[in-house]
Amino acid sequence: MSIKSFLEYLLLEKKYSLHTHKAYQTNLKSFKNFVAESQPDADGIEDVTYSEIRSWIVSLIQQGNSSRTVNRKLSVLRSYYKFLVRNEIIEVSPLKEHKALKMASKVPLPFSEQEVLDVLDGDFYPDNYLGVLQKTLISLFYYTGIRRIELIELKCSHVDIEQGMMKVLGKRNKERLVPLLSQMCTQLLLLLKHQEDEQIPREAGLFFVSTKGKKLTEAFVYQTVKKYFNEVTTKSKKSPHVLRHTFASHLLDQGAGINSIKELLGHSSIAATQHYTHGSIATIKSEYKKAHPREKNNNI
16 A cells, blocks of 8 residues: 555545645655665665654754644655554654644734834825736735635635625535625725736636635745835734734634634634634733833843
8 A cells, every 4th residue: 555545545434635645745755765765775664663753853953943843744654654554554653652842832922003004004005907916816815714725725616795704624624614894895896896807817717816826835925924024023924824813812802702713713623623713812911011110121
């Protein structure tokens, strides 16, 4: 049973998204290439020992990968070996006794309400379809907490502007309904008008497309957020994920229940959502340290 069988299993039985499927494929290929180079006589990666996996871990760290990235790659590998054990291809997973690398707890600092306001109300967007598209992308991230890949894959048929609702296809093809506020609906209508006026075609029924009518790339979406937030903030991390984090943190700050935020974000468990409460606390701590007279006078 090969890697191909495992990847087909992820798509057909586990219902993983194409995005996740591609990530698994890339990580397994990376390990396979490493084994082929370090062990030319090896038939594949099915019979490797933990010693060989550990050599790969060392190699990844030497290449500058973070512990988080290495753990993510090993999670893919662990899933593959569990699949082989379940199908009686191997008896024991070489990762059975492996413990994940320790990671520093990094909580991205959310944007402030003023920073978001400055970006959304800024006059630095081009006065054409591209400018409206970029502003709409940033708006949707902040108004809904949608993931980058969810935004890219969003279909026209899943957006009901009249009802103010949007159907989002999340991780493992889990669907959720997300409400759209009136300001967001207005922005979406403006985008559609520019698409019509500038005769922008649309690939495969996608709601968001490039100026040439093609599917947006992840890099374009990321660079859009980074470009405009560079105009208003000195925070080091500027990305769609930080906007998702900001969405959750601002709702928490305004008293929204964590269960409601969990549903809006499409999390499978409350534990994943609780991660965002740390961001809210981090903001409070930051403001507290700035404001407290003992801290300002360096007397603590």
